Amino acid sequence: MAEDLKYAVEMRGVTKRFGDVLANDSISLAVESGSIHAIIGENGAGKSTAMNILYGFYAADSGEILIDGQARSIQNPGDAIRLGLGMVHQHFMLVEPLTVTENIILGSEPGSSFAIDFKQARARVRELSEQYGLRIDADARIEDLSVGQQQRVEILKTLYRGAQILILDEPTAVLTPQEVVEMFAILRSLRDRGKTIIIITHKLAEVLALSDRITVMRDGRVVGNISTREATAEGLARLMVGREVLLRVEKTDAHPKDAILVVNNLSLESSTVHGSLNDVSLEVRAGEILGIAGVEGNGQTELIEIIAGLRPQTRGEILLEGKSIDRLDPRRRKNLGIAHIPEDRHRRGLLLDFDLAANSILGVHRNSPLSGAVLLNEQIIAERANRLVREYDVRPPNIALPARALSGGNQQKLIVAREFDINPKLILVSQPTRGVDIGAIEFIHKKLIELRDAGAAILLVSAELDEILSLSDRVLVMYEGRVVGEVDPRSVSEEEIGLMMTGGKR
Amino acid sequence: MDITDILNLSLLASMVRLSTPLVLAALGGMYSERGGVINIALEGIMLAGAFTAAAVTARTANPWIGLVSAAIAGLLVAAIHAVATIQFKADQVVVGTAINILFLGVPALASGAMFGSTGSTPQLPREQTLPDWNIPGIDSIPILSQLFSGHKPIVYLAILMVPASWYVLYRTRFGLRLRAVGENPEAADTAGVSVARMRYAGVLMSGVLAGIGGAYLSIGQNSLFTRNMTAGRGFIALAALIFGKWHPVGASLACLLFGLAEAISIRMQGVVSIPVQFIQLIPYVLTMVVLAGFIGRATPPKAIGVPYVKEK
Ligand SMILES: Nc1ncnc2c1ncn2[C@@H]1O[C@H](COP(=O)(O)OP(=O)(O)OP(=O)(O)O)[C@@H](O)[C@H]1O
Numbered sequence: 001m002a003e004d005l006k007y008a009v010e011m012r013g014v015t016k017r018f019g020d021v022l023a024n025d026s027i028s029l030a031v032e033s034g035s036i037h038a039i040i041g042e043n044g045a046g047k048s049t050a051m052n053i054l055y056g057f058y059a060a061d062s063g064e065i066l067i068d069g070q071a072r073s074i075q076n077p078g079d080a081i082r083l084g085l086g087m088v089h090q091h092f093m094l095v096e097p098l099t100v101t102e103n104i105i106l107g108s109e110p111g112s113s114f115a116i117d118f119k120q121a122r123a124r125v126r127e128l129s130e131q132y133g134l135r136i137d138a139d140a141r142i143e144d145l146s147v148g149q150q151q152r153v154e155i156l157k158t159l160y161r162g163a164q165i166l167i168l169d170e171p172t173a174v175l176t177p178q179e180v181v182e183m184f185a186i187l188r189s190l191r192d193r194g195k196t197i198i199i200i201t202h203k204l205a206e207v208l209a210l211s212d213r214i215t216v217m218r219d220g221r222v223v224g225n226i227s228t229r230e231a232t233a234e235g236l237a238r239l240m241v242g243r244e245v246l247l248r249v250e251k252t253d254a255h256p257k258d259a260i261l262v263v264n265n266l267s268l269e270s271s272t273v274h275g276s277l278n279d280v281s282l283e284v285r286a287g288e289i290l291g292i293a294g295v296e297g298n299g300q301t302e303l304i305e306i307i308a309g310l311r312p313q314t315r316g317e318i319l320l321e322g323k324s325i326d327r328l329d330p331r332r333r334k335n336l337g338i339a340h341i342p343e344d345r346h347r348r349g350l351l352l353d354f355d356l357a358a359n360s361i362l363g364v365h366r367n368s369p370l371s372g373a374v375l376l377n378e379q380i381i382a383e384r385a386n387r388l389v390r391e392y393d394v395r396p397p398n399i400a401l402p403a404r405a406l407s408g409g410n411q412q413k414l415i416v417a418r419e420f421d422i423n424p425k426l427i428l429v430s431q432p433t434r435g436v437d438i439g440a441i442e443f444i445h446k447k448l449i450e451l452r453d454a455g456a457a458i459l460l461v462s463a464e465l466d467e468i469l470s471l472s473d474r475v476l477v478m479y480e481g482r483v484v485g486e487v488d489p490r491s492v493s494e495e496e497i498g499l500m501m502t503g504g505k506r
Numbered sequence: 507m508d509i510t511d512i513l514n515l516s517l518l519a520s521m522v523r524l525s526t527p528l529v530l531a532a533l534g535g536m537y538s539e540r541g542g543v544i545n546i547a548l549e550g551i552m553l554a555g556a557f558t559a560a561a562v563t564a565r566t567a568n569p570w571i572g573l574v575s576a577a578i579a580g581l582l583v584a585a586i587h588a589v590a591t592i593q594f595k596a597d598q599v600v601v602g603t604a605i606n607i608l609f610l611g612v613p614a615l616a617s618g619a620m621f622g623s624t625g626s627t628p629q630l631p632r633e634q635t636l637p638d639w640n641i642p643g644i645d646s647i648p649i650l651s652q653l654f655s656g657h658k659p660i661v662y663l664a665i666l667m668v669p670a671s672w673y674v675l676y677r678t679r680f681g682l683r684l685r686a687v688g689e690n691p692e693a694a695d696t697a698g699v700s701v702a703r704m705r706y707a708g709v710l711m712s713g714v715l716a717g718i719g720g721a722y723l724s725i726g727q728n729s730l731f732t733r734n735m736t737a738g739r740g741f742i743a744l745a746a747l748i749f750g751k752w753h754p755v756g757a758s759l760a761c762l763l764f765g766l767a768e769a770i771s772i773r774m775q776g777v778v779s780i781p782v783q784f785i786q787l788i789p790y791v792l793t794m795v796v797l798a799g800f801i802g803r804a805t806p807p808k809a810i811g812v813p814y815v816k817e818k
């Protein structure tokens with residue numbers, strides 16, 4: 001009996017094609033019941049696809065799935081739910097205008113066909129959230145919750161349906177460091193209560209800290225299956241990418257020159273503390289990277305968007321090489337040499353239904369030779385797009401695909417390629433490596449240093465403190481819309497900067 | 507002229523009557539659009555319902571059979587819409603427009619074949635149209651009796667459908683799932699809800715309700731079908747739906763407003779010395795003003811108009 005239940009999930013020879021792309025190439029995978037099993041691999045390796053097949057969201061072309069030792073046919077998510085599977089997707093699957101309770105019960109509502117028993121539903125949601133320490137207001141609307149809270153709703157959703165096997169697709173990509181710590185505590189306690197957990201992540205430190213076993217995928221195939229006790233970060237990186245990967249940033253000291261960007265007393269009024277700016281002044285010089293550390297939601301997003309021209313400031317001025325750019329629209333700013341890598345690539349970075357070629361010219365689409373007086377120059381655009389896709393290793397390298405068909409990391413590479421290619425004087429970078437695999441992180445970091453050394457001024461915002469400290473030459477700390485101090489990234493301690501980020505010290 | 511010639515209790519009673527087809531069509535549209543399918547075909551569905559009701563009643567001499575047939579006709583026309591937009595993922599506005607154009611012509615053709623006249627169906631004797639119902643209890647209360655008694659049964663159906671639709675949308679499984687599908691079909695799908703099934707249900711319900719709304723025109727308010735007798739009411743219902751923020755109560759209140767405009771315009775004809783064509787414009791101008799001033803501020807269901815395709 002105990003033997004039978006050894007594996008909660010087994011996938012055997014599962015294959016899936018999307019058009020020309022072989023997303024899963026006969027993959028096999030076994031997950032011990034009551035364990036935390038990590039799946040890692042580069043962007044586009046096929047991790048999400050494999051899990052979506054297990055969850056019945058996509059149909060496999062061939063292959064077999066066993067749950068608790070029995071072969072099962074999982075045609076749709078309903079089947080998966082009945083078999084005790086629950087999945088938290090990479091992009092949340094929540095209905096924003098509905099309440100927490102409504103989202104959790106959707107599809108498995110208590111009561112009769114004629115009346116949902118909301119009282120029972122609410123009580124059950126409260127009970128579950130207490131039982132697993134997932135504090136959440138059962139009556140709040142999803143659109144009013146932070147991403148961390150939304151994720152808890154997703155987990156509660158699976159628990160409510162009685163999930164014994166939880167699949168989490170990059171659950172930590174959007175969380176603050178504090179939320180990640182809480183999340184891990186929750187996952188460990190779930191495992192200790194006998195649940196089986198499958199987690200996809202790009203962060204090797206998390207894999208090593210949390211998981212019991214690791215499956216590594218590359219190019220649609222499973223290339224490794226190891227016990228976490230025997231794994232090292234370097235070894236995993238090599239398996240994932242197929243070559244040695246530099247896990248640290250290597251750079252020489254900066255040699256800053258003239259000031260490129262000067263921001264004077266920038267303020268933004270807003271009804272909430274989050275989203276306001278208060279008298280922010282800063283300067284970024286040619287050949288340096290200025291990092292902005294801070295817990296997300298303390299004005300970093302607004303600062304970057306104002307400089308990029310995406311929203312107007314209330315007061316203050318912005319100078320590029322000594323000239324005011326306050327009155328220019330985003331396209332004109334871009335043509336002056338301001339590149340922008342936005343934090344939300346779906347909303348600000350790409351037109352998801354347009355092809356890669358069209359996406360590769362956004363912002364420079366009026367410039368010659370890409371465009372003539374009236375018509376776009378399709379051939380030159382295609383040549384340039386092909387070159388970018390090759391240089392920046394966007395996969396699959398087919399410029400006729402819609403941006404939507406790329407995995408998250410490859411979408412990011414496309415944006416980076418487009419923005420870096422304009423020979424920017426100033427680069428505004430927000431969360432450049434969110435959801436991006438280690439090979440691509442190495443690549444993007446190297447590129448940023450290269451551009452710095454070539455004389456670009458770089459303003460970097462990231463929720464990853466490590467990223468800020470290892471890339472930046474100088475670091476400002478923001479809290480509640482103000483710059484609360486400057487630190488030297490080479491000597492500052494994590495405690496000290498952490499205290500500043502939470503308003504403890506100024 | 508005295509202002510009380512226009513503004514009096516019987517004006518409000520006629521507002522209730524004139525709003526009825528609008529309320530039914532708007533509530534129908536709500537079920538479709540809350541599920542994520544734009545239903546611009548309400549006009550064509552109403553025409554199909556109006557014609558079927560009049561034609562079947564003319565043949566059977568029974569308005570109840572005519573009414574049920576109108577509901578079925580609405581259902582069938584909506585089924586064309588549903589199959590094209592949900593099954594074959596055709597553009598919803600294009601399909602709706604095609605249906606509207608089709609049912610501008612089909613009734614004339616059928617009427618010509620059945621009754622030898624393409625312009626209208628035969629005039630029904632009064633006893634073959636839907637009866638007026640007095641509501642016991644209310645018919646003895648002075649003001650209420652004038653407003654809420656002595657109407658055709660479809661008027662009461664429309665009144666009942668308002669709270670019923672609210673209940674269905676916000677208190678039942680069906681309503682929750684329908685709203686989820688209209689906002690975020692992927693989320694509903696991953697929660698084990700069939701997106702296609704919910705959307706079919708929403709569109710088909712819109713057919714039944716708009717079909718009945720059409721029947722009210724031909725065998726309730728009038729006693730025959732004439733060419734294009736809906737005169738844009740399907741579109742006005744759509745406007746009311748937007749103005750009412752896709753909410754059953756809001757949409758119905760908006761319908762009352764449009765019904766009032768129509769009632770006033772009917773009253774004014776012959777009373778004031780403005781050419782009748784201008785007076786008849788009132789409800790349409792009101793629709794445009796309301797939509798122009800309002801349309802940006804109403805947030806539609808997020809997935810509206812987008813066919814659900816998960817593997818591209
Ligand atoms: N719905 C889809 N339609 C077409 N192609 C798809 C679809 N989903 C995924 N693909 C393709 O399948 C491959 C595997 O994608 P998948 O999303 O599984 O990668 P992943 O390992 O989860 O990557 P990431 O770490 O970036 O999330 C990619 O090449 C991707 O472009």
Ligand SMILES: [Mg+2]
Binds near residue numbers: 048049090
């Ligand atoms: Mg993925």
